[in-house]
Amino acid sequence: MEIRLSTTDGLPVYRQIVNQVKYLIASGRLQPGQELPAIRTLAERLVINPNTVVHAYGELARDGVVVRRHGSGTYVADKAPRLSPQVATESLAPKVDSLLTDATHLDLGLAEVLQLVRERHNLLKHPKNP
Amino acid sequence: MNANPENQPVIALNSVTRRYGAKRALDNVSLTVPRGGVLGLVGANGAGKTTLIKHVLGLLRAQEGSVQVFGLEPVARAVEVLGRLGYLSEDRDLPPWLTVGELLRYSRAFYPAWDAGYAESLRQQFQLPPGARIRTLSKGELAKAGLLVALAHRPELLVLDEPSSGLDPVVRRELLEAIVRAVADEGRTVLFSSHLLDEIARVSDRVAMLAHGRLVLQGELDRILESHRRVVVRLPGTAARVKALPSVLAVSGGSEEWTVIRNGSPESFALALRQAGGEALEESSATFEEIFHARATERAVD
Numbered sequence: 001m002e003i004r005l006s007t008t009d010g011l012p013v014y015r016q017i018v019n020q021v022k023y024l025i026a027s028g029r030l031q032p033g034q035e036l037p038a039i040r041t042l043a044e045r046l047v048i049n050p051n052t053v054v055h056a057y058g059e060l061a062r063d064g065v066v067v068r069r070h071g072s073g074t075y076v077a078d079k080a081p082r083l084s085p086q087v088a089t090e091s092l093a094p095k096v097d098s099l100l101t102d103a104t105h106l107d108l109g110l111a112e113v114l115q116l117v118r119e120r121h122n123l124l125k126h127p128k129n130p
Numbered sequence: 131m132n133a134n135p136e137n138q139p140v141i142a143l144n145s146v147t148r149r150y151g152a153k154r155a156l157d158n159v160s161l162t163v164p165r166g167g168v169l170g171l172v173g174a175n176g177a178g179k180t181t182l183i184k185h186v187l188g189l190l191r192a193q194e195g196s197v198q199v200f201g202l203e204p205v206a207r208a209v210e211v212l213g214r215l216g217y218l219s220e221d222r223d224l225p226p227w228l229t230v231g232e233l234l235r236y237s238r239a240f241y242p243a244w245d246a247g248y249a250e251s252l253r254q255q256f257q258l259p260p261g262a263r264i265r266t267l268s269k270g271e272l273a274k275a276g277l278l279v280a281l282a283h284r285p286e287l288l289v290l291d292e293p294s295s296g297l298d299p300v301v302r303r304e305l306l307e308a309i310v311r312a313v314a315d316e317g318r319t320v321l322f323s324s325h326l327l328d329e330i331a332r333v334s335d336r337v338a339m340l341a342h343g344r345l346v347l348q349g350e351l352d353r354i355l356e357s358h359r360r361v362v363v364r365l366p367g368t369a370a371r372v373k374a375l376p377s378v379l380a381v382s383g384g385s386e387e388w389t390v391i392r393n394g395s396p397e398s399f400a401l402a403l404r405q406a407g408g409e410a411l412e413e414s415s416a417t418f419e420e421i422f423h424a425r426a427t428e429r430a431v432d
Contacts, residue, residue, distance in 0.1 A: 007331040010360070010415030012352040040311075047306045049168055049313060049333045055352075101412060 001030060001037055005046055013048055017056035022065060025076055036066060036074040138201050140165050140287050140319045141186055145195035148181055148343075155181040157343040158195070163321065163336075168313055170334030170351070171323040172422060177340040179323040180220070183291050186321065187217060200286070213241065215287040216280030220295055222272050226265035230258045230275060234282070241283035249282035256308065270301030277305065281312055288312060288320045294329065302329075309333065331418045341426035351418075358416040358424075361390045361399075365408030375402050380424035391416050391424035 003020050005013055024030040036042075039057065043050040057074050060066040068074050103113045141163035148156040156178050163169050173179050184190040185197045188204030188211055197204055204211045228236060230253065238244040253260065256274040258267075267275060273293060280288060290309065294302040310333060313320055324330050330337060331351065338348040347354065358379075364387050365372055372381045377394030392399060403410060416424075 005332075007328045008417050008419070010355060010358075010417040010420070012355045013332065014352060043310055044307055047303060047310055047332055049310065049335060051167055051313075051335050098412065 001042075003042070003046060005048070014052050014055040014059065017053065018059050018063075021056070021060055022063075025065060030076050032076050032078045034076045036076070038073060138165070139163055139198075140200060141321065142198045143182070143185065143192075143195065144197075146182075146185060146192045146197060147194040148178075148185070148190065149193060154343045156185075159340075159343070159345045160195075161338055161345060161348060163319060165319055166317055167335035168320040168322055168333050170330035170337040171321060171340065172327060172330045172337055173323075173325065173340035174426070175325055178343040179325075179340055180291055181343075182340065183289060183321070183323060186289060187215075188212070213243070213283075214285055215289055216283065216285035217289045218273075218276045218280045218291065218293050220292040222276040224264050224272065224275060224279070226263070228264050229260065230262050230264070230267075231260035233264060233275065233279065234260075237279045237282070243283040245282055245284055248284065249278060252278045252281060252308075268301075270297055270304065273297060273301070273305050274308065277308055277312075286317070286319060288318060290320065290322045292323055292325070294324065294326065306333065327419050327422060339422055339425055346425040346428070347421075354421060355415065355418065358391060358393045358421045359396070360414050360416040360420055361392060361410055362412040363388050363390055363403060363408050363410050365403065365406060371406065372408075375399060375406065379428050380420075387411070391420050 001021070001024065003017055005016055007013070011019075021030065021036070030036075036057070037045070039050050039053045043053050046053075057066065057068065061068050061074075065077055066074050067077050099113065100110075103109075108116075139162045141161065143159055143161040146156050146159045147154060159178075159182065161182075171179050171182065181190065185192060186199055186204065188199075188208045191205045199211050200214060202211055224233060225236070234246075234249050234253065238246065238249075256271075256278060258271060258275055258278070262271075264272070264275065277290075277293070280290075293309065294305055297305065306329065309320070309322070312318065313333070322330070322333060334351050336349065337351050337354065339346045362383075363372065366386050369381045369384075369388065372378065372388045372390060375390070375392075376398045378390050378392045378399075380391040381388050383389045400410065
């Protein structure tokens with residue numbers, strides 16, 4: 001499980017872990033039933049306070065993303081909820097806001113932004129086509 | 131004897147002031163450290179971190195105010211207090227003529243609770259050769275030897291004064307890993323001082339920020355991060371106009387575009403900004419570093 005932390009982006013460390021685990025699950029890199037690293041193991045690997053990992057795993061369990069089995073460990077939930085469309089949309093909103101702000105300052109209208117989004121989308125979907 | 135209930139704070143400083151001549155090294159500092167977890171004590175060099183730690187260790191008596199550690203006054207009850215805490219000083223004053231093995235036997239005599247098996251496992255984990263003399267150890271090895279001596283009696287409270295100062299990044303990481311492992315031991319409380327904000331942000335549950343001898347902020351790190359925001363605003367006029375908006379801690383920038391570090395209610399800030407004829411261009415989380423500098427300069431100017 002690859003987690004990368006930044007202490008320079010202002011997000012609490014537990015929140016970064018929660019977000020990244022959710023992302024890894026949503027993108028299929030963590031599979032239902034798969035075991036997450038033990039609390040101490042992850043704390044030592046990331047060189048962070050173990051309480052922070054406890055906090056993050058607790059949050060993930062509350063969201064139904066992982067299940068904690070007593071004396072055993074923490075596992076990706078069998079029916080790990082894919083992010084609900086609403087939550088997924090909300091998590092993208094700030095990025096869209098910042099895109100639109102930049103576009104306004106560059107005198108680009110909504111139609112041009114949407115056109116650009118479509119172009120980039122096609123490029124990502126069919127990277128080999130010029 | 132003191133009952134020492136679980137909910138009693140491990141460290142309690144109450145309005146402590148310390149003067150060196152005209153300079154106030156500590157200025158009316160009140161700080162409570164609950165049992166368990168890591169308190170990161172952060173401040174620039176000379177902010178008063180070491181002076182605060184010396185009060186906790188009973189090396190300095192409070193000129194004004196009071197200090198309690200485990201509910202005891204640490205100067206009068208030095209033997210009891212020091213027996214229950216482990217301390218790693220910035221200049222790791224270990225006897226240079228001893229070998230690592232001799233250091234372990236020597237230190238053992240001071241601590242009734244010394245755990246020789248634990249000491250030996252730490253020695254192996256830190257890869258300290260038993261026959262090596264202290265004076266021949268590298269800076270990193272010296273720091274690890276100091277940490278070993280601080281930990282081997284399994285203290286309730288571990289006090290680390292700038293543990294990674296002067297170490298290269300690889301050794302610093304090793305030392306932090308060892309500290310993280312020590313924290314995992316149940317119930318241990320750690321007071322960890324550093325001027326490196328990145329370290330503090332990684333390992334602390336709670337933080338206390340010192341600037342010019344004053345405690346400018348203390349609390350849970352996550353709460354502090356979540357309650358401070360960085361906002362870029364456009365507002366004609368001077369920095370003082372921006373500073374006058376509600377809950378603004380620091381302002382930088384110029385020519386009508388300002389970066390603001392703020393906490394408190396976002397609604398009242400947005401309203402006041404609009405009424406002043408300004409607009410918010412961008413908002414994001416404030417980093418720990420931005421919060422620290424905002425708090426440190428805000429109080430210094432008062």
